[in-house]
Amino acid sequence: MAQDEKVKQLIMEYLDEGKLMQIATSNAGRPWIATVWYAHDKDMNLYWISKRMRRHSMELEKNPNVAGTIVKPHTVGSGEKVRGLQFEGTARPCNGREFKIADELYMKKYPDADRVPPILKGVTNFIATFYVAKPSAIVLFDEINFPKDPRQELKLG
Numbered sequence: 001m002a003q004d005e006k007v008k009q010l011i012m013e014y015l016d017e018g019k020l021m022q023i024a025t026s027n028a029g030r031p032w033i034a035t036v037w038y039a040h041d042k043d044m045n046l047y048w049i050s051k052r053m054r055r056h057s058m059e060l061e062k063n064p065n066v067a068g069t070i071v072k073p074h075t076v077g078s079g080e081k082v083r084g085l086q087f088e089g090t091a092r093p094c095n096g097r098e099f100k101i102a103d104e105l106y107m108k109k110y111p112d113a114d115r116v117p118p119i120l121k122g123v124t125n126f127i128a129t130f131y132v133a134k135p136s137a138i139v140l141f142d143e144i145n146f147p148k149d150p151r152q153e154l155k156l157g
Contacts, residue, residue: 023048039105049131
């Protein structure tokens with residue numbers, strides 16, 4: 001297996017296992033970070049639900065550039081090898097077909113999750129919606145599979 005394919009496979013496995021994502025936005029030179037539950041598709045697009053009036057949601061309207069991280073808990077001092085993901089890309093509210101895809105992926109990953117009812121009806125003035133982040137690059141930091149060079153970067157189209 002080629003190096004990029006191995007990295008891509010490990011990223012997908014990590015995305016499958018993870019639950020929480022930190023998404024960083026900025027406006028007027030002021031950064032902000034929010035923690036959200038996410039789901040993903042086969043192209044590594046990341047989906048989450050958020051209220052439109054949250055700071056990160058409002059900042060996406062002005063500046064779609066985002067960065068984020070997904071890290072599963074590690075125990076300090078245990079000798080446990082570190083693994084995590086960082087990414088950069090753009091994000092925006094879902095629309096059209098993406099909305100249905102996001103809902104299906106989210107409910108498959110979190111079958112007991114509460115959704116805001118207007119989301120399911122496609123109402124245009126709802127207080128919350130699905131968002132999608134489209135990474136342009138993902139960095140896998142993996143001391144388990146790449147002990148000599150744990151930082152592995154995957155560029156996406």
